[in-house]
Amino acid sequence: MKQLTRKKxxxxxxxxxxILSLVSLFVWVWWPTDTFIGGISLAGWAMFVCFFIWLxxxxxxxxxxxxxxxxxxE
Amino acid sequence: xxxxxxxxxAIYLIIMTFIGIWFAKRAHSSEGDYxxxxxQINSFVGSFAFFAAVASSSSLMGAVGSGVALGVPFLLAxxxxxxxxxxxxxxxxxxxxxxxxxxxxxxxxxxxxxxxxQIVSAILVVLSMTFxxxxxxxxSGLIGSYVLGIDYVTAVIILGLGFTLYAALxxxxxxxxxxxxxxxxxxxxxxxxxxxILMDHGGVGSLIQDALAVDPQxxxxxxxxxxxxxxxxxxxxxxxxxxxxxxxxxxxRDARTARRSALGACFLYVTVFLFGFVIASAGASLGxxxxxxxxxxxxxxxxxxYMPALLAGVxxxxxxxxxxxxxxxxxxxxxxxxxxxxxxxxxxxQASEKTVTRLGLVVMILxxxxxxxxxxxxxxxxxxxxxxxxxxxxxAFGFPLVLGLWWKRTNTAGALAGMxxxxxxxxxxxxxxxxxxxxxxxxxxxxxxLTIVVSLMTxxxxxxxxxxxxxxxxxxxx
Numbered sequence: 199m200k201q202l203t204r205k206k207x208x209x210x211x212x213x214x215x216x217i218l219s220l221v222s223l224f225v226w227v228w229w230p231t232d233t234f235i236g237g238i239s240l241a242g243w244a245m246f247v248c249f250f251i252w253l254x255x256x257x258x259x260x261x262x263x264x265x266x267x268x269x270x271x272e
Numbered sequence: 273x274x275x276x277x278x279x280x281x282a283i284y285l286i287i288m289t290f291i292g293i294w295f296a297k298r299a300h301s302s303e304g305d306y307x308x309x310x311x312q313i314n315s316f317v318g319s320f321a322f323f324a325a326v327a328s329s330s331s332l333m334g335a336v337g338s339g340v341a342l343g344v345p346f347l348l349a350x351x352x353x354x355x356x357x358x359x360x361x362x363x364x365x366x367x368x369x370x371x372x373x374x375x376x377x378x379x380x381x382x383x384x385x386x387x388x389x390q391i392v393s394a395i396l397v398v399l400s401m402t403f404x405x406x407x408x409x410x411x412s413g414l415i416g417s418y419v420l421g422i423d424y425v426t427a428v429i430i431l432g433l434g435f436t437l438y439a440a441l442x443x444x445x446x447x448x449x450x451x452x453x454x455x456x457x458x459x460x461x462x463x464x465x466x467x468x469i470l471m472d473h474g475g476v477g478s479l480i481q482d483a484l485a486v487d488p489q490x491x492x493x494x495x496x497x498x499x500x501x502x503x504x505x506x507x508x509x510x511x512x513x514x515x516x517x518x519x520x521x522x523x524x525r526d527a528r529t530a531r532r533s534a535l536g537a538c539f540l541y542v543t544v545f546l547f548g549f550v551i552a553s554a555g556a557s558l559g560x561x562x563x564x565x566x567x568x569x570x571x572x573x574x575x576x577x578y579m580p581a582l583l584a585g586v587x588x589x590x591x592x593x594x595x596x597x598x599x600x601x602x603x604x605x606x607x608x609x610x611x612x613x614x615x616x617x618x619x620x621x622q623a624s625e626k627t628v629t630r631l632g633l634v635v636m637i638l639x640x641x642x643x644x645x646x647x648x649x650x651x652x653x654x655x656x657x658x659x660x661x662x663x664x665x666x667x668a669f670g671f672p673l674v675l676g677l678w679w680k681r682t683n684t685a686g687a688l689a690g691m692x693x694x695x696x697x698x699x700x701x702x703x704x705x706x707x708x709x710x711x712x713x714x715x716x717x718x719x720x721x722l723t724i725v726v727s728l729m730t731x732x733x734x735x736x737x738x739x740x741x742x743x744x745x746x747x748x749x750x
Binding site for chain 1: 344348349351352359360362363364367480481484490491492493497527531534535538539541549678
């Protein structure tokens, strides 16, 4: 039973949720509203950069899951 | 009346209706086909379908309008949550919920918690999805009245009934395949518009400077931190708690297709928000935001200003398409909630598939009529109404669903307490004077605490249920 609990925490989905939460936590704590780059608040740019981080996390998850499936078949 | 735009819109709606009728025969052959397209959608179609179902009128008109009215960081906060919608749902629930083998959200609640939770959730799905029809119909009314030169109320009635027709006839088959077209029109249309704008202004840097020259606050944070954070949380969780998006996931052929569809949808979201950024900057540079009756109209103003009539017509059809696909997925969720989860499950277990499908059709028409009646005099701005629905669904379903999949100690009493307590807390918060779109920042944690505390204070679920939860996590492909 404990093994299953440990397995749950190692689930690729949970790992990705933790990374996503940490990245967004960083943005919300940092929240640099008074620094401007190109006329737009750095807080805005930080959220903008995260669009691409979310995409990278999703690609990583899909590849990871397909690798696990392949290993299980073999 | 805008003649060219009106002709293109009419052709578009006729094509959609034909697709609906074309698939009607196939859809009515079995109940499984009607609700989830027989589980045979591939990842390319699935990407557009997932994206178009979740990207509502608010993602386009509301995000651009709010980016101009409240500064572009507000649009970026919208995208910050919205781009992660397909991914977050996939990470947290999609694999587990596929393994449960259920077709609807209330059906999951039944297999995990029993009848009482299923009935409460079915009622909440029906109420929230019917309410969600109002912003969609409001947006379609704004576009329709502009293009056709008719008054707003008539436009709401004509378009509302028009796009209910094909959804009611075809079920998920029609919705999924028309979504492919709608998603493509939306993304390509926004791409063309963004390219025209960038050529006109001579690049991103000078476009932003043009916008700042008209509105110096365009790049600033203009709202309290809580409003941005509330918006982010509401959209991040949308894919998890929206019954329509979850049903999309079931429509994929297998787990691998479902994952690839979610990746495709995430990519489409990134592109749409990149183009949205450009369109909002162009909207701000026009300097007309203050003169508009409704800030949500700014997107239409940008289309008309930059695009020739022919392309503008296609683009408006794309916008209407986004609204149509979202509204149709909602109608399907309402229809499934009553016909499948309440009638067949609890009122008439012997009902034939034909009877259930027919009842679903009647429910769809009734729900759209209710939506039309409210949309004639909408209670709030589009973005605020969508934020309310997302927040309310998160407060009601978020934690009973996620904890039910991941924590086997969650029991029926806990789920009921979390669902009802979260909904009541949300309603109280909405009635109190509070920062816009941040009610769920209080009500969702209340739901989580109630689900956990009440579960721990009462008897654990049966051994059988606990084993069932373990099975959600025992293999990857199921």
